[in-house]
Amino acid sequence: MLAVTILGNNSALPAYDRHPTSQLVTLDDHLFLVDCGEGTQVQLSKYRIRWGRINHIFISHLHGDHYFGLPGFINSMGLLHRENDLHLFAPAPLQEILNLQLKAAATVLPYALHFHPLEGEGVLVKTDRFKVTSFATKHRIPCWGFRFDQVKAPRRVNPEKAIQHGVPSSFYDRLKQGEDYETKTGELIKNELVTDAAPKPQSYAYSADTLYDEELIEKVQGVDMLYHETTYLKDLNDRAASRFHSTTTQAACIAKKANVGRLLIGHFSSKYDKLDVFRDEACEVFPNTDLALEGVTYKV
């Protein structure tokens, strides 16, 4: 299971009860927090998300609307007696800022906070079930996107069929690796006969803040769901470029060229009250587009 819950969908200035950027990625039983604008801890509580299960936080860049909620979140988890390690992936300068804040408050966290500075592009977290990788985006300051990929699971043994064909359970591990089984009588039992394919692995890419950048296409190629910022409507191309942001049409072009399954758009400028036009404009280019709405979970 791969899903994204939007906690904040606005750009820098809070407006119309929309909050600065934050989202929660659920990957099987793992919760990942992606960016953490001011008020994220309140949003997490509002949507009844169990904070304690978040063990990894990814901060794309150090504009305030993407991390000013982080110190409060880190602090509150201490007050709530968190004990599990917390892994924070963020641009390097954040480490000193957090250290100074903790020191000024004479705070000793009751849990270990591991700071992993973002450098270059590459794998941040990897298990046998999934991996999280970072990729650079083009913004006014160093900025990273994050890609969540489930790993292709091995085939699943179908015990009923395996018994029927006389495959002993001691051979099941080799079945999962795709091997065929030869019975004592020399009969070859093809793997496909006694195993089922695992579900197709899913993928999600969060491309943070970025101007229109065709280098992004390769980085998010073919993901099942792409989040791309749309700070402005299409008539403000120039403003978007000058501020290193994107428009609806630009986001949809990237989605189309990268052949993604579904597009999620957000980081709306505070100048816009209504959001429908964002979806309308993006859908003209890439029909399978959804607005990233706060409190809503989008399943991949």
Next chain:
Amino acid sequence: MLAVTILGNNSALPAYDRHPTSQLVTLDDHLFLVDCGEGTQVQLSKYRIRWGRINHIFISHLHGDHYFGLPGFINSMGLLHRENDLHLFAPAPLQEILNLQLKAAATVLPYALHFHPLEGEGVLVKTDRFKVTSFATKHRIPCWGFRFDQVKAPRRVNPEKAIQHGVPSSFYDRLKQGEDYETKTGELIKNELVTDAAPKPQSYAYSADTLYDEELIEKVQGVDMLYHETTYLKDLNDRAASRFHSTTTQAACIAKKANVGRLLIGHFSSKYDKLDVFRDEACEVFPNTDLALEGVTYKV
């Protein structure tokens, strides 16, 4: 006019739609922001307070629930094209934190931010109409309270009576200083005959976070309104002491011993859903007590 608008009345953990500490002090046509917990900028907008008129911010101490909203507030004022100077009075370590945050975001504010580190006790701002002073409170880390005092205004000339008694307008300035007037015929016109007393100057003290501390009594002696924290109800004396906080009864005792006009209580622990008991307990000792409720303005 002296008044206090509560923006956040809760202690560290946001709960029950209560926010961390922040309040706005209105003194004639000046707005002062006192502490700035996470979400303060949203609270200011919610209560339709004109941000641009805030020229002074006072931060009592560097626990996050008193300042984690400040970077966002400073940043947003830049995005809103503020041009007026902003004066920030805060514990010294905050300066480096803010500088690192601005540097990491490559942000150049369009207004001058003057940082005034809090040191010792004394006058922070002084005009001919009011003064703001700081005083130390006893908390786990260095912490300051702030006292707002209107300056006693000079007597006001009553033009009707002055003309009636033959005092020339060229003498009005000396009347305001309290002088009597001698007419050409040698008659002495007593000052009180031709002037009216100015309204009594008003005062407000914000005693920040503090444990029960009788040294506070002298510092807030006789103010018209005192804000004193009541993190806990009276049955949790020991917990309050160990965490350098106060109970309802302790706050009310300080108010009574300092002979203040009115007591405002806040900084409620997140363990409490209902607040009525806070008022009931404080009123047992000091009847003129009000709960500091968000969005409410308390006039001195």
